[in-house]
Amino acid sequence: MEIPYEVTPRRDTGLYNAKLGIWLFLASEVMLFGGLFSAYVFLRMGVQDGVDDPWPWGVSVHKNFVWLGAINTIVLIASSVGVVFAWVALKERNWRRYQIYMYFVVACAVAFMCIKSIEYNSKLNHHHGIKLIDNSVMEGAILDKTDRVRFEGEKITFNLQGALPAVLRDIREESFPKFKVIEGPEGVVGNEITSLSSFKGWFADSRRAVFEKLTSERQRYRAELASGVANPKPVSVVSSATLVAEAPFTISGSPRKIVATTEAVVSYKDGVKLEGKRVSDDVIFEVHEVDLQLVIPQKQRDSVVWEVINDDRAKQQFFAAQSKNYQELVEYYKDHGGVVPEEQLRGRYLNVHYVHVAADGHGGEHGKEDKHADVHRSESNPTAGGGGEEEEHGPSKHLIIPRDQIKFMGNHGPRYGTYYALYFTMTALHGLHVIGGALVLLFFTVFGKKLYLKNPEHLANRVEVGGLFWHFVDLVWIFLFPIMYLL
Amino acid sequence: MADATLDLTKTKKTYAVVGIALFVFTGVTVTIGLAPIFDFGPPGPDAGDFVLGLAVASFKASLVALIFMHLNHEKGLIYKLLLFTVVFAFAMMTLTLFADWDPIREQFETYQTTRGWLTEKP
Numbered sequence: 085m086e087i088p089y090e091v092t093p094r095r096d097t098g099l100y101n102a103k104l105g106i107w108l109f110l111a112s113e114v115m116l117f118g119g120l121f122s123a124y125v126f127l128r129m130g131v132q133d134g135v136d137d138p139w140p141w142g143v144s145v146h147k148n149f150v151w152l153g154a155i156n157t158i159v160l161i162a163s164s165v166g167v168v169f170a171w172v173a174l175k176e177r178n179w180r181r182y183q184i185y186m187y188f189v190v191a192c193a194v195a196f197m198c199i200k201s202i203e204y205n206s207k208l209n210h211h212h213g214i215k216l217i218d219n220s221v222m223e224g225a226i227l228d229k230t231d232r233v234r235f236e237g238e239k240i241t242f243n244l245q246g247a248l249p250a251v252l253r254d255i256r257e258e259s260f261p262k263f264k265v266i267e268g269p270e271g272v273v274g275n276e277i278t279s280l281s282s283f284k285g286w287f288a289d290s291r292r293a294v295f296e297k298l299t300s301e302r303q304r305y306r307a308e309l310a311s312g313v314a315n316p317k318p319v320s321v322v323s324s325a326t327l328v329a330e331a332p333f334t335i336s337g338s339p340r341k342i343v344a345t346t347e348a349v350v351s352y353k354d355g356v357k358l359e360g361k362r363v364s365d366d367v368i369f370e371v372h373e374v375d376l377q378l379v380i381p382q383k384q385r386d387s388v389v390w391e392v393i394n395d396d397r398a399k400q401q402f403f404a405a406q407s408k409n410y411q412e413l414v415e416y417y418k419d420h421g422g423v424v425p426e427e428q429l430r431g432r433y434l435n436v437h438y439v440h441v442a443a444d445g446h447g448g449e450h451g452k453e454d455k456h457a458d459v460h461r462s463e464s465n466p467t468a469g470g471g472g473e474e475e476e477h478g479p480s481k482h483l484i485i486p487r488d489q490i491k492f493m494g495n496h497g498p499r500y501g502t503y504y505a506l507y508f509t510m511t512a513l514h515g516l517h518v519i520g521g522a523l524v525l526l527f528f529t530v531f532g533k534k535l536y537l538k539n540p541e542h543l544a545n546r547v548e549v550g551g552l553f554w555h556f557v558d559l560v561w562i563f564l565f566p567i568m569y570l571l
Numbered sequence: 572m573a574d575a576t577l578d579l580t581k582t583k584k585t586y587a588v589v590g591i592a593l594f595v596f597t598g599v600t601v602t603i604g605l606a607p608i609f610d611f612g613p614p615g616p617d618a619g620d621f622v623l624g625l626a627v628a629s630f631k632a633s634l635v636a637l638i639f640m641h642l643n644h645e646k647g648l649i650y651k652l653l654l655f656t657v658v659f660a661f662a663m664m665t666l667t668l669f670a671d672w673d674p675i676r677e678q679f680e681t682y683q684t685t686r687g688w689l690t691e692k693p
Contacts, residue, residue, distance in 0.1 A: 098646040107649050111656040118660040126667055141615055143604065154601045158594060165590035168639050172583055409614075416613055433614045555639045562631050566624040570604030571616040 091542045106549045110556050113517075117560050120510050124567065127502055133427040138377045140503050141432060142569045145496070149203050153569040156199050157561060160518075163192035164558040167525065167551040174544040179536060182547075186529040189554070193522035200515055207496040207504075214369060214485065215492040219378035220389035224371040227482060231493055233337035234363040235350050241326045242356040244269070244294045248287060249356040252280065254335040261329040268325035269294055277327070294323045332360060339493075367485045367493065374402055377435045384435075392485055398439040405437040443479040507568055514564060517557045524550050589638045596631050603627065 093100045131139045143150060170185035212226040232254075240263075242249040255261075263277040272290055277283045301319040308316035335350075335358070343351045345365055350358040371393060376384045390399050413424045413433065428434065498505040528547055535543045603609045603623055611619040637643040642653075 097648045099648060104648070107652055111652055114656050114660060115663075119663065122664045122667060125664075126670075150601070150605065154597060157597050157600075161590065161593045161597065164593075164635060164639055165586060168586045169583065172579055172586070175579055413613065428613055431615065552640055555635050559632050559635050562635065563625075563628050566600055566604060566628050570600070571621055571624050 091539060091545060100545055102545055102549045103552075106552050110552065113556060117510075117513075120506070120513070121563065121567075124506050124510070127506065131502075133430045137501055138430075138432065140501070142567070142571050144432065144436070145503065145507075146203075146569050149206065150569050152199050152203055153565050156196055157565050159192045159196050159199070160558045160561050163189045163196075164555055166192065167547075167554050171544060171547050171551055174536075174540060174547055177540055179533070183529055186525055186547075190522050190526050190529070193518050193525075196518055197515060200511065204508075209495065211496045212369075212493060213375075213496065213500060214367065214490055216388045216392065216485075216489050217491050218383070218388045219491070220387045221375035221378070222369065222371045222389060222392075223373040223375060224369055226493065227368045227370060229336065230364075230366065230368040231339055233335075233339060233342055233345050233350060233365045235335050235337055235345070235358065235360055236332040236363055237329065237335055237350075237358045237360040238332050239326060239328050239359040240356060241267075241324060241359075242354075243324050244287070244291050245323050246354060248284065250341045250352050250354050251335065251337075251350075251356050251358055252283065254337045254341075255280075255333060259333060261331060261333040263327040263329055266326050266328050267322075269297065269322045272325065290325065294321060297321045298323070334363070345487075365487045367487060367490065369483045369485055370480045371398075371439060371441055371483060372480075373436060374398075374439050375436045376402075377430060377432065379435075381429065388489060392483060392489060393439070393441055394483075395441045395481070398441045402437045402439050406434055409433050440478070441481045441483065443481045510564060511568070514557065514560055517560070521550070521554045521557050525554065585638060589634050593631055593634060596627060600624065600627050600631075 087101070089101050091100060093103075097104065128139055131137075146153060166185045166189040170182050170189065173179075173182040173185060210225060211223070212231075213221055213223050214226075215221045237251070237255075240249065240251060242251075257280050260278075260280050260283075263283070265272050265275040265277070267273065269290065271293070272286075275286060277286050298319070298321050301321055305316050305319050337345075337350055337352075341352055341354070343353050345351070345362060347362050348359060350360075350362075352358070374389055374393075376387060376389070379387050385399075385403070393399070410424075413428055417424050494500050496504055498508045525547075528543070528550060532543050532546075535546075603620075609620075609623070611617075611623070642649070
């Protein structure tokens with residue numbers, strides 16, 4: 085029995101089933117993306133200058149990758165054209181041409197995701213920001229993974245009731261030391277652990293033993309209470325363990341998992357205590373841009389960032405650019421109302437500028453060692469808020485920043501700021517839609533021949549419906565690109 | 572049958588023209604976003620830039636929706652469905668706007684607010 089109206093439309097609505105179904109689904113997708121777009125609008129409108137972290141300009145966040153975003157737009161539009169031509173080819177009963185167009189659409193989807201991955205890789209791995217204790221911000225790159233705490237551990241203390249200690253992820257498996265248990269529940273003292281896998285097994289067994297002991301002790305306590313014992317012996321079970329390493333081992337501690345470090349102790353958020361000797365926790369940084377939007381103008385010349393950078397030329401470069409931009413704003417507002425408004429005084433155009441801290445002995449020379457020189461060149465776009473002035477290229481001096489001067493540091497991932505959280509949420513969700521749509525269209529291409537031979541109109545309808553989803557994905561990107569990349 | 576073939580030929584031409592228009596307007600979008608001459612008002616994005624950028628994006632989106640998604644000759648039920656969606660989406664945004672409106676504070680004549688900062692009324 086055939087399902088009615090799979091191919092021929094109903095007389096009352098004039099639609100076949102799948103078309104009504106896909107439009108219903110697209111209506112729900114409009115609500116999904118509409119909610120996210122309106123979240124963007126409200127969050128952006130709600131930022132208060134000088135109070136909240138400033139909302140970045142899309143152009144300044146993406147810099148050179150604005151062009152990649154534009155290429156992605158072209159790629160998706162081309163794929164949209166491809167899918168309608170594929171549908172027309174089916175209507176004309178030209179199987180070969182249909183296949184070519186559909187493979188083109190899938191290739192465009194793959195290209196889109198590749199370009200997206202290049203952008204994500206740049207943001208997550210190659211660009212970082214550091215906010216210092218007075219809220220001045222440096223944008224650039226953290227080098228050699230020095231955001232991690234370098235420590236030589238000798239002894240670990242942890243709780244046996246929780247998850248595996250977080251410190252294990254910071255020890256490289258090939259250099260896992262030999263541990264001996266010196267404190268812990270009965271039966272484990274003296275155990276030796278020689279590898280990560282044996283540690284996991286030992287940990288699981290010990291945790292089970294502690295849990296069983298706790299359970300039996302609690303039952304004993306309740307039984308004694310119930311039988312009228314006045315002061316039953318309290319429940320007391322040793323549930324932590326201390327391990328000592330045969331030889332000191334180095335860890336590269338993730339700062340997101342660590343609460344505090346001293347010269348001799350690293351305290352993790354899950355309660356693990358690692359004792360030993362701190363090697364270094366200074367951060368090595370290559371600065372490209374200084375952002376003083378959150379430092380009031382009267383205090384900018386004395387900001388902590390200039391002590392950290394320790395270069396008078398860079399400081400002069402910043403304030404010369406600020407002064408030039410301020411004159412431009414004064415000229416503009418003289419013709420349009422008289423006074424530079426406060427949000428402009430606190431804003432990006434005046435307070436974010438490119439700086440070049442020359443490596444010792446290379447002041448102002450052009451060189452090829454500054455791997456971010458091409459990023460700097462884009463700062464000449466005035467709307468990026470950083471440029472107009474001549475940039476100096478050449479090797480950059482690597483700054484060594486003590487950790488106690490740092491309030492926050494991170495890559496340009498979702499936790500860097502509200503804009504970034506929204507950017508990754510929306511583009512990643514859109515990317516998942518691209519993958520899903522491409523898989524469906526690929527299925528129609530690879531496995532559609534059987535249906536084409538049986539009922540070509542049915543396949544044409546399916547491709548039309550898949551195409552409608554694909555056009556919707558393109559439509560979302562048409563709005564995402566200017567909002568996120570240009571405005 | 573000949574009419575159907577003619578229709579498809581006409582359809583293909585329309586799709587090709589719309590595709591080219593979309594490429595051109597992508598270039599327009601990028602030019603408006605990057606070229607300083609199109610930065611209306613003070614430097615940086617402001618309301619004027621948003622209106623212009625989103626106007627171009629809306630035009631491109633309407634081309635995709637009307638021509639590629641066949642909405643220019645779709646059945647009535649689909650239009651009703653989409654109208655329902657638009658009304659609901661608009662209502663959701665408007666409801667969220669109410670979060671920004673504080674009737675208690677606005678009733679006090681002594682103070683006026685400037686984006687959250689309380690300042691005395693002159």
